[in-house]
Each structure stands twice: as structure tokens, then as C-alpha cells.
Amino acid sequence: MAKIVPFKGVLYNAKEVGDLNRVMAPPYDVISPEFQDKLYQRHPHNIIRLILGKTCPADTLGNDRYSRAAADFKKWQEEKVLIRDQKPAIYYYVQVYKVGTDLKSVPSGQRKVRKGFIALAKLEEFGKGGIHPHEKTLAGPKADRLKLMEACNANFSCIFSLYSEPQKTINRLLEDCCIASAPIIDVADDDGVESKVWRIERPDTIKKIADIMSDKPLFIADGHHRYETALNYRTMMREKTNGYRGEEAFNYVMMYFSNMDDEGMTIMPTHRIIHSIPKFNPNTFLVNCSHFFDIEEVKWKREVEPKVRKEFYRKMEEKGSKLPSFGLYINGMDSYFVLTLKEKDTMDKVFGSSIPDVFKSLDVTVLHALILNNILGISSAAQENQENLVYVKGMDDAIEEAKKDGRQMAFLLNPTKIEQVKAVATTGQVMPQKSTYFYPKLLSGLVVNLLEGEAAKI
Numbered sequence: 001m002a003k004i005v006p007f008k009g010v011l012y013n014a015k016e017v018g019d020l021n022r023v024m025a026p027p028y029d030v031i032s033p034e035f036q037d038k039l040y041q042r043h044p045h046n047i048i049r050l051i052l053g054k055t056c057p058a059d060t061l062g063n064d065r066y067s068r069a070a071a072d073f074k075k076w077q078e079e080k081v082l083i084r085d086q087k088p089a090i091y092y093y094v095q096v097y098k099v100g101t102d103l104k105s106v107p108s109g110q111r112k113v114r115k116g117f118i119a120l121a122k123l124e125e126f127g128k129g130g131i132h133p134h135e136k137t138l139a140g141p142k143a144d145r146l147k148l149m150e151a152c153n154a155n156f157s158c159i160f161s162l163y164s165e166p167q168k169t170i171n172r173l174l175e176d177c178c179i180a181s182a183p184i185i186d187v188a189d190d191d192g193v194e195s196k197v198w199r200i201e202r203p204d205t206i207k208k209i210a211d212i213m214s215d216k217p218l219f220i221a222d223g224h225h226r227y228e229t230a231l232n233y234r235t236m237m238r239e240k241t242n243g244y245r246g247e248e249a250f251n252y253v254m255m256y257f258s259n260m261d262d263e264g265m266t267i268m269p270t271h272r273i274i275h276s277i278p279k280f281n282p283n284t285f286l287v288n289c290s291h292f293f294d295i296e297e298v299k300w301k302r303e304v305e306p307k308v309r310k311e312f313y314r315k316m317e318e319k320g321s322k323l324p325s326f327g328l329y330i331n332g333m334d335s336y337f338v339l340t341l342k343e344k345d346t347m348d349k350v351f352g353s354s355i356p357d358v359f360k361s362l363d364v365t366v367l368h369a370l371i372l373n374n375i376l377g378i379s380s381a382a383q384e385n386q387e388n389l390v391y392v393k394g395m396d397d398a399i400e401e402a403k404k405d406g407r408q409m410a411f412l413l414n415p416t417k418i419e420q421v422k423a424v425a426t427t428g429q430v431m432p433q434k435s436t437y438f439y440p441k442l443l444s445g446l447v448v449n450l451l452e453g454e455a456a457k458i
Contacts, residue, residue, distance in 0.1 A: 007116075007249075009091060010086050010448035010449070011447055020187050024046075024445040026441050027222070036052060049068075050156050051157060066148050086451065088201070089199050089200055091119075093116050093117060093256060095193055095194065096113050097193040115259070119255065120254055121218065122252050125236055132218065134221075145229040146233060153451045156444060157448040159227050159230075160258070161219060162254050162421070164260050168261065173209055177202060178198035184199050187443070197447070231428050253450035266437075267421070267439070268438075271394075271439065272372075272411040273390040274410070276387075292350070293342060293440075296338070297335050298390070299334060306413070307394075312336040313327070319338055320414035325341065328410070329409060346370075347360035347361075349364065350370065357423070358429060359431075362420060376388075416435055
């Protein structure tokens, strides 16, 4: 189960960098090249230079973006741009955000608050302890993150994990410590999400939280690649360490812990754009789908399309509350379609025991197994390599992407439910890639963890 310890975080020094908003960044894997350029220009000490440095044509092994990140990281500490805390602490991290009815971040949407804390978690192999993944990973990103960890010997971003504690005792302990004080960090990202951080050094509070967490399984919500990278880094460092004791800092990883029973949790879907299916015929495809799905067609004319689209989204949500269901737009057709699984046992009839029961009621698994694989012939390997797939966030964005030349259709998904994530992870299974999008993303640049010496004791 979860072993939680405090750590001496490395934080930006506002006296040196000025406005802290200008040095923060989203996680590296959601940053486009255009936004990377913008962050580079925003501030010479933006965390982007550490988490996602630019490549150069003249790069060679040992003289590349990883070595430049290591050099900058060392220099910024020497110049007091980054300062390490003197005492081990945990960091209470609150995000305030708004979402609209279509799960988009909008200024006039419903205000939500997600609460959690940043600490170190002792690394455990998946399947051998209390830390569970829920999505598959790719080799490329893990190799990239391992090179960065080797060069810098640090965690620059948090793994995002979930735990279950309906009593919300930990949240109350965190709030009691911080209610009378101002946050040490108070920033907003480019989507308007507010991030506030308090430092908690009180040993009694830290021990109470660690004790409560000690019997909790953890479910990784975001950062699967970075967690597996931390495991690989630990293995590498074990082999290099004389007198290995098991409490060295590299046996731990910086993690954000949030209570899945709190009201501040939001999961958004990631939609699928299909392209390059040979000899694709829309009518034949719909007939093939009709063997397994009830198909409701929502026709539209250009002048009323926005209104019809809203009704289409509403039908998707309504149908999805009862059975696996998703929306479909086919390039060139003036219709939207809502596909709903005909019977609860359809997946049993088609796949029998070859698919775990916990998957058979998941929209994303029904889509990938029954339509992408069975009907369209996109193999599991091709799906993992994204040979015929493009992933898009936002329903409107997915439809517009599917209208482009070369695109064939868009599948729009309802959000995966938090209890489904928990059920899948608990059984030791993993969902297809991009099954969940936990919103908002955690900011990079709030706290950094140095992987040197031994981990703190409680």
C-alpha cells in the first residue's frame, strides 16, 4: 500500500524571477511546438527549458536537450532562481476551475475545486503492491523521460494519483493547516485554472496523513509514462549504488494525491478521428454497425446545424447513461449518429471470455474492440501505434477535424466514470490509451524533487 513521506521541495524564488505565472507550464505531453515557443519567450527561466527543451540539428549524445536541461537546472540553483526548502514538507495543492455543460473550460461555467497534496510515494512494481495503472503506455515517451531523469536527477512534474477516502479526513487536516495563511504559490494557467499551493511542515499533521494513506491503494490518473520511467530509473540506480539500503531518494517519486470521493474530480473524454481505412464505404459501415448497435440518425441542414449539434450531444449523454453509447460523424454526410449497444450482453456474445468482464461496459472498450477492431479491421497493434487514429479533445474540435481532407469520421465519447477507472485498475487491467483525460492538468514548475541522498523519515 502507499508509503508517503515528505521532502525538501525545490521551488521558484519569486524575488529572482518575479511573476510566478510566467515560469509555469502544463505537463510536457500536452505542449504543442507552437506553445513551446510561446513558453520559451514568456520567461528565460520557464520550466519548459527543463521539462521539454528544444532540439537542435547539431545535437549529439551528451550535448543535447537533456544535457542543456541539466546545465540550466544546476545554474538556476546556483543563482538562487530555484531554492530548496530547509525542512521536509508536503504541499497542499488546490486547483479552482470552471467547466461548462459540455465539459469545456469556460468563464461562465460551474466553479469546481479539486484538492490534493504533493509528497513522495515509495515506488512499487505494478501488480505487486498497492499502486495501480489504468492505461497502456508507449516505449518512446518512457525512453525520453528516462534520459531527462538520468541527466537531471530530479522529478520536475508530479505523477497524478487517486485514492479513496469517503470520510475526507485528509482534506480536513490539510485545510485546517492552511486556512489562516496565504498560499506560497498563487498562479493561473492559460486556461484560467487557478493553482494555489501551501507548504505544510508540521510533523504531526504529516504523520497523520501518512498513517491514513498507509492502507490506501493508489490509482494512477495521469503520468503513467513518468511512473514507469521512475521504476526504470530506480533499477538503474540500484545497480550503481554500493551498500544499497532501499531508502535512497531514487526509490521514491514525487506524486500528487487527490481523493476520488471529493466533488472536485472531472474526467473528460478524448475523441477518436479515423483515417486511411481502405475502401471505406459509409453506408456499408453503418449496416455493419447496426448488427450490434441501435443507431439514431440526427439529420441537419447548414442553417440549423448548431442547434442540431447541441441536441446530438444531449442524446449522446442521455443514451450513455444507460448503455455503452457514443456519437458518430462521417465526413461528407449531413447527419450525426448516436450508436447505442443493443443489449448488455452483446460483448459477451461476440467476445466471450477473451475480454475481461470489467471492460465490457466501457464505452471506450466497446468502441475499440467491436468497431475499430472487429468492423473496421484496425488491429490492436495498429491502434497502439495510432496508424489510423488521431486523438482530439473537445467535441466541436473533433467534428471540425473530421471534416478535413483525408479524415473519414469522428467517434465522440462520453466521459469515463471515476468508479470505472477504479474498477479497471483494481483488477489489474489497463484501458486503451487516451481513455481518460483528468481535468485540469497539474502545473509543472510548482515544486521539484531532487533525487539525491536518502528520503525523509516520518
